[in-house]
Amino acid sequence: MEAIPDQKMTEYSCEDADYTFQLVDKLMIELKEKNLWDLFKKIEMPLISVLAQMERNGIKVDVKILEKLTKQLMIYEKQLTEKIYELGGKEFNINSPLQLKKILFEDLKISIIGIKKIKTGISTAAGELEKMKGSHPIIDLILEYREIFKLKSTYSEALPKLVNLKTERIHTNFNQTITATGRLSSSNPNLQNIPVRGKFCKEIRMAFIAEKGCKLIAADYSQIELRVIASLSNDEKMIQAFKNKEDIHIRTAAEINECKLSEVSQEMRQQAKAINFGIIYGMGAYGLAQRTGISPSRAKKFIEKYFEIHKDIKNYLEEIKERAKEKEYVETLFGRRRYLPEINSKMFQVQNAAERMAINMPVQGTAADLIKIAMIRINQQLINNKQRCKMLLQVHDELIFEVKTQDIAFFQKIIKQEMEESSEAKKFKVPIDVKIKIGDNWGEMEEF
């Protein structure tokens, strides 16, 4: 790839070289002492070249689609801006939370009971505005404006600037040494946060296209973090649910509401989903209530019920906190560590925050280890066939490939197999399930 800048060549003296070797030695010893040498040798070292290859590959982008979308978004933005000025009584910068606050709470006198306070006063985050929805028509417009502006500024306008002129592709950076949990991160641009839920997300994703004569394959681990916690905690009930290929959220909903699987409503499933995710994040009853809109007392009952049924998970969470306090670190199934000295802090909220990190890291980190291993193994298989199948992106539990159309069946099988059935995937007490989708672009993919 041409855009890679020339490395700055520094001239080293012999003394510098000696010093460098000493540092490397020290680092190696530290890795060995902390029991991280195996992890480094097995995962991080081989992953370096996989990521370098992915960065060189890049993903093809149809700039025209994004430019067209930008124009459309600008029209919406203008219409919304005018309406908001009218309702607000004057022109102001809608992107400024400070100015927005003045309009909403001083001029329009919208009630702020129960709205979250932050450092600089009242929060105007979407979740808080959501609570004021009924009190003034301007709220809906602000929310819509924010959505449109975000799409335009962060995606449809910004992405074309990062398309390499020679390759017509976007080459993101995959950062291997940033996160506390072992995940990768992506920057310049971040291709791990391309919209997928809201309005116009399909249009944005449709701009990421397969090369002529190729298709994109997306392979994602289904419910990987819940499978990980089921396995780590050895929770028989949850393991059984995954073995039976049940919808885990429906199952949870039936359990906490004490009803049949068939009696679970959409809303009940939604609440159960929030609980399942909350468990992974170490949430409390208050947090659950905030996010689901149910009352704190009801949320508390749901959580109690959940732990009553999943005693193994409850025990696991207690144990992991205890062990973290003793060792001041937590670790993944593959031995990756996160040091958490603050877990023994005397400050209540500092310690609490560390406890939540202690709960989350082994789950998030084990999933990260698993996909990294899969990437290395798949790359091994691609090495002789790079022209026919390229690994393009990783989005935490998902891998995107570009494959020659005639080779789809061949590589699809390899990818799924390496992700689901490697010896490492078999270390889990639950089956690992990978969903495959195929399409001409990232926005229109069909499940296989």
Added chain:
DNA sequence: AACCTCACG
């Protein structure tokens, strides 16, 4: 540079 907000898993 800090802060806010918001996109993703």
Added chain:
DNA sequence: ACGTACGTGAGGTTC
């Protein structure tokens, strides 16, 4: 009594 779910990156405003 406390504040309230984990992990990221980016664009905007304000100082």
